[in-house]
Amino acid sequence: TQLLEQSPQFLSIQEGENLTVYCNSSSVFSSLQWYRQEPGEGPVLLVTVVTGGEVKKLKRLTFQFGDARKDSSLHITAAQPGDTGLYLCAGGTNFGNEKLTFGTGTRLTIIP
Amino acid sequence: DVKVTQSSRYLVKRTGEKVFLECVQDMDHENMFWYRQDPGLGLRLIYFSYDVKMKEKGDIPEGYSVSREKKERFSLILESASTNQTSMYLCASSFRVQRGTDTQYFGPGTRLTVL
Numbered sequence: 001t002q003l004l005e006q007s008p009q010f011l012s013i014q015e016g017e018n019l020t021v022y023c024n025s026s027s028v029f030s031s032l033q034w035y036r037q038e039p040g041e042g043p044v045l046l047v048t049v050v051t052g053g054e055v056k057k058l059k060r061l062t063f064q065f066g067d068a069r070k071d072s073s074l075h076i077t078a079a080q081p082g083d084t085g086l087y088l089c090a091g092g093t094n095f096g097n098e099k100l101t102f103g104t105g106t107r108l109t110i111i112p
Numbered sequence: 113d114v115k116v117t118q119s120s121r122y123l124v125k126r127t128g129e130k131v132f133l134e135c136v137q138d139m140d141h142e143n144m145f146w147y148r149q150d151p152g153l154g155l156r157l158i159y160f161s162y163d164v165k166m167k168e169k170g171d172i173p174e175g176y177s178v179s180r181e182k183k184e185r186f187s188l189i190l191e192s193a194s195t196n197q198t199s200m201y202l203c204a205s206s207f208r209v210q211r212g213t214d215t216q217y218f219g220p221g222t223r224l225t226v227l
Contacts, residue, residue, distance in 0.1 A: 004154070006154075009152060030213070031213040033213065033215075040220065040221075041218075041220055041221075042116070042202055042204070042217075042218025042219050042220055042221055043155075043202075043216075043218050044218070045215045045216070048213065048215070088154060088155065090155075090216075092213030098143050098162075098206055098208060098209065098213060098214060098216075099145075099157060099160060099170070100157075100213065100216060102147075102154040102155040102156070103154050104152060104153060104154045105152070105154045
């Protein structure tokens with residue numbers, strides 16, 4: 001079974017600070033997705049990265065896929081209260097099915 | 113907009129009861145999934161289906177079964193609910209792509225409590 005460990009599990013920081021969330025595995029994935037889940041809702045896709053070393057930016061959010069495609073990071077610059085939520089990474093494989101392996105999650109709270 | 117709906121937001125059942133969780137999607141997606149979400153464990157796949165009447169076990173299928181009689185509807189069944197099945201249940205759907213990983217669209221979840 002492939003596992004994705006996220007760190008930290010909980011993070012509480014002041015508005016305006018920067019932060020990085022990590023997603024690590026011993027397995028190789030063909031793609032890596034990041035989802036954000038707000039209270040009372042299901043997860044919503046933020047980004048998909050598919051190439052080792054790939055970097056994608058979404059406004060203040062920067063996503064990176066590790067060179068070996070075993071890990072990923074999410075960096076948020078100048079965090080805002082609207083960034084509060086549960087962040088989940090999810091690894092995909094290219095073996096003819098569309099199952100995802102989800103990470104353990106990082107619960108982020110931005111304090112105004 | 114893609115819409116995935118789940119029949120209940122909150123459900124309370126007694127140990128031993130048979131429980132049905134329903135999920136409907138309106139985007140003609142081939143794939144549908146059932147996950148359970150527990151703190152610190154992320155989302156764990158229970159079952160998924162890539163076509164009508166087709167199903168495959170996920171990582172934690174024990175104690176669960178599923179039914180997909182129509183493309184838009186995927187049901188999760190707890191034959192005899194137990195307290196360790198108290199959890200948040202999330203349904204998702206996606207297109208079947210030739211290569212790579214497509215976006216999964218999630219419902220709002222059903223919080224099930226088994227007493």
